[in-house]
């Protein structure tokens with residue numbers, strides 16, 4: 558079988574290796590597609606060399622078919638379409654209060670242990686979610702990032718008739734916007750990359766560029782002065798933190814989706830003044846995965862347009878170099894059987 562290996566120093570290799578039998582409690586998946594996540598790009602840039610166990614196969618946004626069952630695995634059969642929820646919560650303790658998706662000792666499969674950018678992938682059976690026979694495997698590679706969006710919107714308690722602003726129209730922001738719009742809320746995407754603004758419009762979203770317009774005035778105009786009920790911070794930059802407290806209205810909820818590796822400045826006075834709420838949102842829970850699977854299987858949203866490139870596994874080095882040179886692209890999928 559073919560596997561890709563991150564070697565460190567912005568280098569991937571593609572190797573041939575023996576097919577491994579799944580151990581007790583694990584299944585072997587024939588991986589169909591594996592999407593490139595911002596985190597994978599971070600790893601490629603060497604930002605996570607202390608955490609990943611180089612040399613290692615990375616990847617966690619995938620779809621596939623069960624290929625072999627280890628001892629003790631029940632409820633699954635060979636040939637079934639599945640996705641992996643890449644959270645290894647075996648270290649969860651009572652002090653995690655049942656929130657195993659963010660348990661203190663959480664291991665992220667594909668970062669802390671080998672990932673999906675290979676032809677076959679052995680994973681614990683408890684990570685699996687079944688797809689429907691009719692679920693498209695290419696679109697199914699979007700289920701992991703879509704589940705992030707579903708989780709964010711669920712925690713925001715966004716309702717029909719409310720207004721949400723999504724700061725950042727990258728893959729995650731656009732999925733958040735699509736899911737938010739499904740609630741019946743008015744949704745505004747703010748994105749500084751003009752090509753991504755265009756892309757957001759093609760996806761049927763109301764998107765603006767805060768470089769060209771005054772975002773605060775725009776949001777006020779769209780809400781008869783009420784400003785946003787919900788703000789999703791999905792850009793990860795100081796400017797977004799500066800504007801989020803401006804555009805949030807009275808008792809507005811701000812969802813912190815972006816990962817800020819460093820401490821940043823936030824206008825806390827606005828939290829007092831408008832009784833704002835700041836809500837952290839990290840990955841997803843089982844129900845978010847099920848909802849994402851349902852959305853992908855129904856395929857009523859323009860998911861297909863989120864996939865801007867599909868490449869064979871053997872092109873992995875060019876794919877990561879290409880992503881660095883093309884900030885407009887959205888989801889790149891590796892075809893793991895090509």
Ligand SMILES: NC(=O)c1ccc[n+]([C@@H]2O[C@H](COP(=O)([O-])OP(=O)(O)OC[C@H]3O[C@@H](n4cnc5c(N)ncnc54)[C@H](O)[C@@H]3O)[C@@H](O)[C@H]2O)c1
Nearest residue numbers: 595725727728729747748749792793796815816838839840
């Ligand atoms: N909470 C979670 O569990 C979770 C899961 C996945 C990703 N994330 C985080 O979500 C964020 C978004 O992920 P992504 O893959 O879409 O990243 P991305 O970098 O592709 O998207 C960020 C977008 O924000 C835009 N942007 C930059 N400055 C802006 C500004 N001032 N105003 C508006 N837009 C601006 C960029 O042009 C870009 O399109 C990242 O921080 C990522 O780490 C969090």
Ligand SMILES: [Zn+2]
Nearest residue numbers: 594595596618
């Ligand atoms: Zn991801």
